Amino acid sequence: MLGPSVARRVGRAGRGGVCGERARLALATNGSHRKSQLAIEHCYRVREASPETWVFWVHASNEARFEHSYRGIANCIKVPGRQDPKRDIFQLVHDWLYDERKGRWLLILDNVDDANFLLKTPSAGRNRETEGKRWQPLINFVPQCQHGSVLITTRSRIAARGLVDERDIISVEPMExxxxxxxxxxxxxxxxxxxxxxxxxxxxxxxxxxxxxxxxxxxxxxxxxxxxxxxxxxxxxxxxxxxxxDNKDIQVREELRRDSEAENSIITTLQITFDYIRETRPSAGDLLALASFFDRQGIHEELLRVKQGQHERSSNSVQVWEDKDSSSQSSADDSRFEDAIQMLRAFSLISVDMDGVNFEMHGLVQLAIQHWLKKNDQLGTWQKESLRIIAKSFPGGEHETWTKCQTLLPHAKKVLSYKPGEDKEATQHQATIASKTAWYLLHIGEYKASVSMGRRAMTEWEKIREPGHKDILKSMWQLGSAFTRQEKHEEAEVLHRRSVEITQAVLGPEHCDTLISLSYFASALERRGKVELAESIHREVLQTRTGILGPEHPHTLLSFSLLAQALSGQGQYEEAEELHRRALEGREKIWGPQNQRTLDSTSFLSIVLSNRQKYEEAEVMSRRALEGREKALEKEHPDTLTSVYCLAYLLHHRHRYEEAILLYQRASSGYTTTLGLNHPRTQACLNNQLSLERLLHRQASGDPSHEPRHEVVDDSTDQPYPGPLEVRLPGAELLPKESWWRKFKKKVHKA
Known part of the structure; x- marks a missing residue:
C-alpha cells in the first residue's frame, strides 16, 4: 500500500516522457517495508492509467538473476536474434527499449541491494566479437530515454546513490x-x-x-x-x-512478478541484510550487533563507538573506544565509526535524531540480529559487551548526573534482563549496574524500584564476592536505606544487623566497614524507637574512631554528627548542640566553610538551635547554609531546595509568615520539578505550605476565633522539630572516598 507522498513521487516514473531527464528513480526501504510490493502496486497503477505502456520486471539481486530476467524480456517481446549465442542479450534488449517506435515502457529493477555488479566494468580479455559490447557495465544496458522510465527498489541507500541522483531517491518511512x-x-x-x-x-x-x-x-x-x-x-x-x-510453514501469498527466490520471513530478510553488511563493512556489523542489545530507543552515540582490532576478526573478541576525550581518538577511528553509521542508516536499520547523537532501531530488527548471533554462537559475547558498556557508563546517581542516569535507565533495565550464566565478569557487570541504578532510584524517590534493584545488586554480588566484601556491604547499606525510605524500619534493622554480624565476624570489631555497618544499624534502631541502644552504639563507634583516627578525622566528625542527631531525637539538645558544633568546627578546618559536608553540619546545628529556642542564631546558620549552597550548587539542586525548606520552616515557626510562604513556594515548586510531585520531600514541603496558606487565609478573613499559633505540620513523627534534612539519604557520608578508605585501613592495621 503506497502512502500519498510515496505514490505521488513514484507516479512520476510511470509517465515516460513527462519525467524527462528524471525518468530513473530509486525506492529505498529496509527489508521490513515490502519494497517489492510497493513497486508491484505502482505497476498496476501505471497499467490502469496507461494500458498501452509496457511494464517489465527485472530481478536484480545479482548478475545471474539480472541476465535471466533480460532473457525473459527478450522472449516476451520476441527480439530478433535472441536465440543466437553470438549475440549479446543485454544489447538486444537495450536496443529494443531505446527504439521510440516500440512505445512507452516502465522497467522495475527489483532488490538491487548491491549495485556493484551493475556498475563494475568486466575484466579485460573478453571476446568482444562474441559478446558484443559486454565490455561495458551492465547499467549501460538500462536505457535512459524520453519514452522510458526505471524504478529501482533497494534496501541500501548506498546502492541507490550509485544508480540515481540523491534527489531521485525516495525514502519510504515507517508506515503510518x-x-x-x-x-x-x-x-x-x-x-x-x-x-x-x-x-x-x-x-x-x-x-x-x-x-x-x-x-x-x-x-x-x-x-x-x-x-x-x-x-x-x-x-x-x-x-x-x-x-x-521464523516459521517455514507460513505461506505468504506473493503478487505476480515478485522474485520467487526472495525470502518472505522478516527475520530471514533482515538476517540476509546483516550478512551482507558484515561481509562488506565488518565494523558496521559489529555496531549493529551491539545496538541490538540496548533499549531500541535513545541509543546514545557514546554507547556505540565500537571497533574491531587490526588483526583477524574474532567472534569472541570485541574492542571498544574508550571515548575519554576527542583528542585521544584517531581521525581514522572517527572516520570508521561515521562510515559504519552511514551504512546502517543507508539500509534503514537505524535512524538518528535531529541532534545526530541518539539512534533508534525497530524492535524486530534487534530480535533478528540477536537470533542470528545466537545461531552463530556470538550471543553471549555481545550481551557481555553491552553489560560492560552500561556498567561503565551509568553514573553513581549524584544529582548532577540525573539527566544522564534517566537517559541510560531503559538501557540498564534492558541489559539486566540478560542471563550471563556462570560468567563471573558478566555477573560483576550486572551487579555494578544494579547497584548504581538502585542508588539513582533512591535519590529520585523511586523507593519501591530502588528496593527491587537493590535486592538484585546484593544477590549478584553475593554470587561472586566473599562475605564481608565491600561490594556486598555497600549493596546492603543501600538496600537498608531504601527500606527506611519506605518506612519498613523492621526490614532495615534486620538487614543492617546482618551486615554488622558479617563484618564483625569476618573483618573484626574495629574495621572501618564494621564501624560503618554499626552506624547504619544504630540509625535503623532510632527509627524503631530503640533510642537508648542506638545512642550507645553511636557512642561506641565514636570512641573507637577517636582512638584510632583521632578527633579531627572525617569519619570521627561524622560520628559526632550521627550521635548528635540521635540525642536530638531524645530531646537532649544541649549535648547535641555541642557535638554538632564540634563536627562543624572540624569540617570547616578540613574542607572550608563552603563545602557540602560543612553546610550539612551548619543545617543540623540550625535545627538544634531552634529546638533550644535560640532562634536568632538558628536563622543565621540556616541562611548561611542556604547562601553556601546557592553559590556551590544550582538553585534547583535538591540540597539547595532543602536549605530553602529549612529556612521556611524556621520562619514559619517564628510566625514570620509572609517570608516563610514565599520560601515554601520556591521549595515546593523546585521539588516538584526536580523530584516530582509524589516524592516524600515534595509532599512534606507542600503540606507545610498548605498549612500556612490556610492560616493566612483565616487571618485575612478576620476570623476572631483564630489566634496566631505554631501550626507546622510534623513530617517526622519521631522528631520534636521535623527537620526537612531528615529526608536526605541517612548516613550518605558513610560511603567515604577511596583515599579515606585506604588511610583508614592502614591505621586500623597499625593499631
Missing amino acids: MSYALLLLQKKVGPQEKSEDVVELAAELECMPLAMVQAAAYIVQRRPYYSVQQYLVKFRKSDYKKIALF
Whole structure:
C-alpha cells in the first residue's frame, strides 16, 4: 500500500516522457517495508492509467538473476536474434527499449541491494566479437530515454546513490498507523476485533512485512486462532516472537512478478541484510550487533563507538573506544565509526535524531540480529559487551548526573534482563549496574524500584564476592536505606544487623566497614524507637574512631554528627548542640566553610538551635547554609531546595509568615520539578505550605476565633522539630572516598 507522498513521487516514473531527464528513480526501504510490493502496486497503477505502456520486471539481486530476467524480456517481446549465442542479450534488449517506435515502457529493477555488479566494468580479455559490447557495465544496458522510465527498489541507500541522483531517491518511512491498520485489517479479515488489530499493529511497529506475515499465520490457523491469541503468544518472550516469524510453514501469498527466490520471513530478510553488511563493512556489523542489545530507543552515540582490532576478526573478541576525550581518538577511528553509521542508516536499520547523537532501531530488527548471533554462537559475547558498556557508563546517581542516569535507565533495565550464566565478569557487570541504578532510584524517590534493584545488586554480588566484601556491604547499606525510605524500619534493622554480624565476624570489631555497618544499624534502631541502644552504639563507634583516627578525622566528625542527631531525637539538645558544633568546627578546618559536608553540619546545628529556642542564631546558620549552597550548587539542586525548606520552616515557626510562604513556594515548586510531585520531600514541603496558606487565609478573613499559633505540620513523627534534612539519604557520608578508605585501613592495621 503506497502512502500519498510515496505514490505521488513514484507516479512520476510511470509517465515516460513527462519525467524527462528524471525518468530513473530509486525506492529505498529496509527489508521490513515490502519494497517489492510497493513497486508491484505502482505497476498496476501505471497499467490502469496507461494500458498501452509496457511494464517489465527485472530481478536484480545479482548478475545471474539480472541476465535471466533480460532473457525473459527478450522472449516476451520476441527480439530478433535472441536465440543466437553470438549475440549479446543485454544489447538486444537495450536496443529494443531505446527504439521510440516500440512505445512507452516502465522497467522495475527489483532488490538491487548491491549495485556493484551493475556498475563494475568486466575484466579485460573478453571476446568482444562474441559478446558484443559486454565490455561495458551492465547499467549501460538500462536505457535512459524520453519514452522510458526505471524504478529501482533497494534496501541500501548506498546502492541507490550509485544508480540515481540523491534527489531521485525516495525514502519510504515507517508506515503510518492509519495505513498499517488498513493493511492489517484487510489481511486478517473483518471478523477480528478492531482494538485487537490496533494492538497488533502497534506491537509490530507498523512494519508491513511483519504484519503480512503475522496475518498469514493467523489466517492459516482459523477457526482455532485469532489476533488476540497471537498477541498473547507474541508477548510471552523473544523466543516466541522468533518462533512466530521464523516459521517455514507460513505461506505468504506473493503478487505476480515478485522474485520467487526472495525470502518472505522478516527475520530471514533482515538476517540476509546483516550478512551482507558484515561481509562488506565488518565494523558496521559489529555496531549493529551491539545496538541490538540496548533499549531500541535513545541509543546514545557514546554507547556505540565500537571497533574491531587490526588483526583477524574474532567472534569472541570485541574492542571498544574508550571515548575519554576527542583528542585521544584517531581521525581514522572517527572516520570508521561515521562510515559504519552511514551504512546502517543507508539500509534503514537505524535512524538518528535531529541532534545526530541518539539512534533508534525497530524492535524486530534487534530480535533478528540477536537470533542470528545466537545461531552463530556470538550471543553471549555481545550481551557481555553491552553489560560492560552500561556498567561503565551509568553514573553513581549524584544529582548532577540525573539527566544522564534517566537517559541510560531503559538501557540498564534492558541489559539486566540478560542471563550471563556462570560468567563471573558478566555477573560483576550486572551487579555494578544494579547497584548504581538502585542508588539513582533512591535519590529520585523511586523507593519501591530502588528496593527491587537493590535486592538484585546484593544477590549478584553475593554470587561472586566473599562475605564481608565491600561490594556486598555497600549493596546492603543501600538496600537498608531504601527500606527506611519506605518506612519498613523492621526490614532495615534486620538487614543492617546482618551486615554488622558479617563484618564483625569476618573483618573484626574495629574495621572501618564494621564501624560503618554499626552506624547504619544504630540509625535503623532510632527509627524503631530503640533510642537508648542506638545512642550507645553511636557512642561506641565514636570512641573507637577517636582512638584510632583521632578527633579531627572525617569519619570521627561524622560520628559526632550521627550521635548528635540521635540525642536530638531524645530531646537532649544541649549535648547535641555541642557535638554538632564540634563536627562543624572540624569540617570547616578540613574542607572550608563552603563545602557540602560543612553546610550539612551548619543545617543540623540550625535545627538544634531552634529546638533550644535560640532562634536568632538558628536563622543565621540556616541562611548561611542556604547562601553556601546557592553559590556551590544550582538553585534547583535538591540540597539547595532543602536549605530553602529549612529556612521556611524556621520562619514559619517564628510566625514570620509572609517570608516563610514565599520560601515554601520556591521549595515546593523546585521539588516538584526536580523530584516530582509524589516524592516524600515534595509532599512534606507542600503540606507545610498548605498549612500556612490556610492560616493566612483565616487571618485575612478576620476570623476572631483564630489566634496566631505554631501550626507546622510534623513530617517526622519521631522528631520534636521535623527537620526537612531528615529526608536526605541517612548516613550518605558513610560511603567515604577511596583515599579515606585506604588511610583508614592502614591505621586500623597499625593499631
